[in-house]
Amino acid sequence: MLRGADLRVTRPRLAVLTAVHDHPHADTDSLIGVVREDLGEVSHQAVYDVLRALTTAGLLRRIQPSGSVARYESRVGDNHHHVVCRSCGVIADVDCAVGHVPCLTASGDHGFVIDEAEVTYWGLCPDCSTTSTS
Amino acid sequence: MLRGADLRVTRPRLAVLTAVHDHPHADTDSLIGVVREDLGEVSHQAVYDVLRALTTAGLLRRIQPSGSVARYESRVGDNHHHVVCRSCGVIADVDCAVGHVPCLTASGDHGFVIDEAEVTYWGLCPDCSTTSTS
DNA sequence: AAGAGTAACTTGATTGATTCAAGAAAATGA
């Protein structure tokens, strides 16, 4: 379980974990809705707290493309990346060709100690690209 | 000037352009401060409007690392990337080894039409890494 | 150089995601 991360097992946490797993790249508000369908009334604060706790513990990953609210996913540890549609905002996973972290090394890194290279691809999803092209 | 982008030349726009050029990676609030030192009182709305107009026109680039507010820079068109300090949030430029856009191609792109690969390196800046290591 | 037309700026209010704070509830370990 998630007990391995020194976290207490509570209904909201299980529900949030399930919700993120079933709805990758969902924002907090959507997740609150999903959790409430599962548990009934749950405070938004609880969901925010749980998302932060799980993210800090490394069980979830928080992503936030420019202009978007925070989104969460349960795929962690595989160093994958994301492609974001400029038109509708939909997000899809893209496997990292390198596989390990960081998958890129910066040239001229100004002395920074880099531990992760986050890649966001921007473009148009299949639906939006065909719509605007036709 | 910036007249080539079909934009009227106004004092606030010149001031914002100068401010961003002199303070790369500054957030909107800081830029408002800089512009006001230059012009006297200027509405925050004007700065927001100008930043959006210049960004849309391609004269500025807006970046927003996770957990940060919007930041702007005047280096555009050279497809460079950024390294962000997890501790203090400072941002530095990193040249792209490839040089052209997009500098990476996604494997398994789900049918997306990709036009840009944005890379954000995460780590610790020289100051923060030495402080925490010592 | 003057005037019309339109884009840009000012003022003031509003939104919306996220966070803060204090008290109540519940999970863990003894």
Add this chain to the structure above:
DNA sequence: TCATTTTCTTGAATCAATCAAGTTACTCTT
């Protein structure tokens, strides 16, 4: 089962960013 500590609830607050209406001023035309 009880005590302790974390977590959740309730309600308010923050802050970046946007919206809206009215005024200003930049450009172009005459």
